[in-house]
Amino acid sequence: MSKADRLRRAAGSQALVRIKRSPRNADRIDGIxxxxxxxxxxxxxxxxGGFFEGLIAIRVKDVVTVKRDLSFEERFARTQPEWPPTAPANLDLDTTAGLLRGMSAISPMIAIEQERRFHSRMAWIGVVHEITKRWLWLRLVRPNATWRKRPLGYKLRRITKVFISDRYLTALAAIAGTGPTH
Incomplete structure (x- = not known):
């Protein structure tokens, strides 16, 4: 069974799963x-505990295992107001540029990771400035919750994970101000 088939089977079951990915330093993803x-x-x-924390997009090719989580967390997740979780309409999961455009339309801020580029988990959080055929340009929020003046570029092919969360990322935006100044 292919990686995509295992993921599709998990989507059809609406079961809480634990997804192990490559490379070795990539974090495990828990969710539906x-x-x-x-x-x-x-x-x-x-x-x-089974609380919903946002949406994560991962590369299908990086999936190593998809295992059902048999803990109480799935039963708890089913009691949350976000249940059942659904995909946003018209989100392009076939191209990286399309995914980034769609995710940035849903949330004012996104986080990306490039796990194959660095041997540790590093996330960049910001507002999309521009997406070209090969590059993502982000206006970043610094660790001290201030905005970086100039956008930084990231090669699309190196992005391995995209994350959005109303709670987490919007809180950072509030701390840093309403948004980057142009």
Whole structure:
């Protein structure tokens, strides 16, 4: 069974799953698979206890295992107001540029990771400035919650994970101000 088929089966079951990915330093994703495209899978991410924490898109090719989580967290997730989690309409999971455009339309801020580029988990959080055929340009929020003046570029092919969360990312935006100044 292919990686995409395993993810599609998980999406059909609406079961809480644990997804192990490559490379080795990539974090495990816990949640409910809500959509699968040719390049990207979208997961309604759950944190400790089964609380929904946002949407995570991961590359299908990076999936190593998809295992059902048999803990109480799935039963708890089903009691949350976000249940059942669904994929946003018209989200492009077949291209990286389309995914980024769609995710940035849903949330004012996005986080990306490039797990193959660095041997540790590093996330960049910001507002999309521009998306070209090969590059994403982000206006970043610094660790001290101030805006970086100039956007930084990231090669689309190196992005391995995209994350949005109303709670987490919007809180950062509030701390940093209403948004980057142009």
């Amino acid at each position: 698979v809500v959509a699968v495209g040719s390049k990207w899978a979208l997961i309604a991410h759950t944190g400790d």
